[in-house]
Structures are given as C-alpha cells and as structure tokens.
Amino acid sequence: MREVMTRQVTAVQADAPFKDVAEVLVTSGISAVPVLGEDDRVIGVVSEGDLMRKEEFREQYWGESYRPPLRARLRRRLTGAGEEGARKAAGHTAADLMTSPAVTVPASASTVRAARIMDESGVKRLVVTDAEGRLEGIVSRRDLLRMYLRDDDEIRRRVIEGLEPRSRWDDRDGIIVEVHDGIVTLSGHLDRRSEAAAAVHAAERTDGIVGVRESLGWKEDDILELPLTWDRP
Known part of the structure; x- marks a missing residue:
C-alpha cells in the first residue's frame, strides 16, 4: 500500500468550522478530507457531498417546495439516511459533518485487499492508517490503476x-x-x-x-x- 498511496494528505481537526472545511476542499482541489480527533487518529471523513447537505436541505428548512429526487428519497428510506442527512445539514463543524467511522485500510495491506474494501464499501478512496489509527495517506482508485502501468x-x-x-x-x-x-x-x-x-x-x-x-x-x-x-x- 505504501508504494501506491498519496502521502501528502490534507486533513482537518474535528472542531474545524464548516467554512474552513469547504475552503480546504476547494483550494486543495480534493473531494474529501479525513477528520482527525485526539492523538491525530482518523475518526471520519468529510466529503463535498456532506457539505452540500446544507444546501440541499435549505429549502426544506424554509418551507419551500423542494423535494429530493425519487431515487434519493427511496435510498434514504431504505438505508435510514434521512436523519443522517438532516444532521449534517445542520452541522457547523467537521465532527458534525463527517461520515464516521472512516473506511480505512492498514498501510501494510495489499492493493488487492484495498480494491476489495473499496468495492464492498462503495467508496472511491480509502484512508490509510498505521496500527494506532493515525493518518498515513490516501489511496484512490486511480492510485490502484497505476500498478497496471x-x-x-x-x-x-x-x-x-x-x-x-x-x-x-x-x-x-x-x-x-x-x-x-x-x-x-x-x-x-x-x-x-x-x-x-x-x-x-x-x-x-x-x-x-x-x-x-x-x-x-x-x-x-x-x-x-x-x-x-x-x-x-
């Protein structure tokens, strides 16, 4: 895993304000960022989608006519994600907004295992951690594809x-x-x-x-x- 992962990773602390998280995503050109808790251990991930919950639910808060697409409503009903989305929409810090626990992979894991975890979890990237749960890097689908070059x-x-x-x-x-x-x-x-x-x-x-x-x-x-x-x- 260490051969293919990206080592220089931008992360935010759990108490980082909403606007700071948004600025990190935009200025760094990334779609998600790990959230660190005590002892810099990874406790979650905040994505662009998590931040967009606030915009998506804004009209509902104001009593307007917006309704999410039918597919999104069915998915939330089946997965129970509606309450989670509302929580994130009302969030002000990274800890409020993040998806937790983060989908992680040990730095010692093989790329085959990483690909399997991505497939099973339905994610495009994994947070790479050491034995203590501290951030070591990020591995994406593109990183895994580089092996075949x-x-x-x-x-x-x-x-x-x-x-x-x-x-x-x-x-x-x-x-x-x-x-x-x-x-x-x-x-x-x-x-x-x-x-x-x-x-x-x-x-x-x-x-x-x-x-x-x-x-x-x-x-x-x-x-x-x-x-x-x-x-x-």
Whole structure:
C-alpha cells in the first residue's frame, strides 16, 4: 500500500468550522478530507457531498417546495439516511459533518485487499492508517490503476522476488517466469503439486498483474482432492 498511496494528505481537526472545511476542499482541489480527533487518529471523513447537505436541505428548512429526487428519497428510506442527512445539514463543524467511522485500510495491506474494501464499501478512496489509527495517506482508485502501468520486465522481477524466498521449493530455479502485456506465464517442473499451487498463488498476489497462466508439472501429487460425490451411510 505504501508504494501506491498519496502521502501528502490534507486533513482537518474535528472542531474545524464548516467554512474552513469547504475552503480546504476547494483550494486543495480534493473531494474529501479525513477528520482527525485526539492523538491525530482518523475518526471520519468529510466529503463535498456532506457539505452540500446544507444546501440541499435549505429549502426544506424554509418551507419551500423542494423535494429530493425519487431515487434519493427511496435510498434514504431504505438505508435510514434521512436523519443522517438532516444532521449534517445542520452541522457547523467537521465532527458534525463527517461520515464516521472512516473506511480505512492498514498501510501494510495489499492493493488487492484495498480494491476489495473499496468495492464492498462503495467508496472511491480509502484512508490509510498505521496500527494506532493515525493518518498515513490516501489511496484512490486511480492510485490502484497505476500498478497496471508497470512494464513486463518490472512485473517479472516482482514475481520472481515473490517466488525466491520460498526455500521449501527445492527446484526453485526450474520455474520459468514469462510476462506479456501484464499476463504472467509459469512453466517448469517441480517435485510436488503443492509447490506448483503455491507458486501460482504467489504470482497471483503480485501487484499489477493482469492474470496468471500456468503449465507447471510435478512429480508427486500431494494434494488430497475430495470426491465430488459420496455415498451417504
């Protein structure tokens, strides 16, 4: 994660006034900002959308005819977000406006895990924190996509580095690694089928690969496969 995240991150304190938060977003050209609490730990995130709640609800406060679109009303009814929106609309500080808890990812996490968290949480960026919950950076979808700009030689080097520390593979040098357009091909012959499976798994965990193909052979099939069907007693 440390390789792809943005380290220079603008953040605001929990007691930052509404106008100060808006100014940070506008002058920094960003759409969201982490909110820090005690000991500079990340306690939430304020986005442009959170600030726009005030404008969205303004006409309702004045008894005018504005109503959010039907889709927005249904979403709020299903998720219970109506009260949350009203709270943010009335907010004056970052703590009032923020979405909490923030969706975070440890600095030690893999990019695969970061992408999975983004997908599951429906967010476009993650706050990167250390073990104590303190801000270390921000990783966005665009940051993750940069991995796929690595050339084939760089990807091949990283795959080989991922294979080499596994000293239990006696015939490590027998694994041939080829990369074309980000697709890794593993070939060669190993002692055991489990070693071949481990090699494929290690390659698949390499950041920036498009896919893995394998044509590995082995001398001993040491992986127990359960039968697809069995007779019940």
